[in-house]
Amino acid sequence: MQLIVGLGNCGKEYLNTRHNVGFAVVDYLSNSLGLSWNSDKKMQANIACGILDNSKLIFCKPNTYMNCSGIAVLAIVSYYKIRPEDILVIHDDIDLELGKIKVKFAGGNGGHNGLRSIDHLLGKDYYRLRIGIDRPVNSEFSVSDYVLGSFTDDEYNCILNSIKIVSDNFSLLAHGQIEDFKQKI
Known part of the structure; x- marks a missing residue:
């Protein structure tokens, strides 16, 4: 069983913001697998469950807002007894160029x-899939205003292309073929 967590903020006002790239990826993946989302108040998350090539997958979008994402992830991990190496957290990364995709195990935040x-409540030993959102060109932007801001049309098209690349090669991630996945991105 694998847990795929998309990080983002709940609410329509955050729907197409840079900080919600994780939500966008898991929405795209779950849609491509024909899964539907259910709100689980106990887990404090929206959850979609499915199977890919005989592997059970749980997709998660925490309802706790970004800064408290670990609460929902811990609840799901504890309930389903998911091992850290079976967790993939998908998130935006301001230190990567727009649309760049990187995956790694463990590391800093x-x-x-x-x-x-998540690190505070579970430790650092889980997989991270990072999607680059770049830094603001205008130095007058605060980081929080930038990540909570919406993509331009060109930026969104670039991110959508990255999401499609992840989706097209997702089975490699689901089967733990990380090095093969890295060669595709």
Whole structure:
């Protein structure tokens, strides 16, 4: 069983913001697998469950807002007894160029509050799939205003292309073929 967590903020006002790239990816993946989402108040998350090539997958979008994402992830991990190496957290990364995709196991949070929350409650030993959102060109933007801001049309098209690449190669991730996945991105 694998847990795929998309990080983001709930609410329509955050729908197409840079910080919600994780939500966008898991929405796209779950849609491509024909899964539907259910709100689980106990887990404090929206959850979609399915099977890919005989592997059970649980997709999660925490309802706790970004800074408290670890609460929902811990609840799901505890309930389903999911091992850390079977967790993939998908999130935006301001330190990667727009649309760049990277995956790694463990590491620091890079100042990302969603990762900080998960690290605090679960430790750092889980997979992370990072989608680059770049830094603001205008230095007058605060980081929080930038990540909570909406994509331009060109930026969104670039991110959508990255999401499609992840989706097209997702079975490699689901089967733990990380090095093969890295060659596709």
